[in-house]
Amino acid sequence: MCGLCGIFSEPDLWNQSPNTDANSLRRNRLIQINYLQTILTHIRLRVSDVHGVNYLLEDFKGNQKLFSNLHELWQSIEELTGEPLDPFNNGLLQHLERGNNND
Template structure:
């Protein structure tokens, strides 16, 4: 998709549970989504940032970057940049998330 189409597309992804939060402005929804995702990504030493409200930028500690358009794309890019398969039931990940929730 070209940059212009990406900027004009304001529709949410069907798999994004936060996209339908009608009571909040779109920017606030994006920031809450980023905060939640960065808790998970922190375990993998990755960060996700907003890219002009049209997508997100995934960054590694070494500076590698990838644009992501939705959650499906995010998990594919995390595996590609991180070089390992993701396991949402990994006990170490769950422990990390429990620590983040109490911090």
């Protein structure tokens, strides 16, 4: 499927019931984006929603990557930063701890 057609198609998520309403899907997607944003600010990246189907990853230089799932997110992070995201990086862990203490 081409990228344009993918924008208009409904996501087929393995973890969603066929009876899940669109508002619940949208709410869950925004919650996921919020969590991702908390992580990505540490490496100076930001993520946003694109029509409820794709995501846009941006750095502060204006470089962008469009992706549709978390596997592609990790690849896109590596492409934009030149290195993989290490979930055990001490700086990232401290960043997350500071964020949780502010809640």
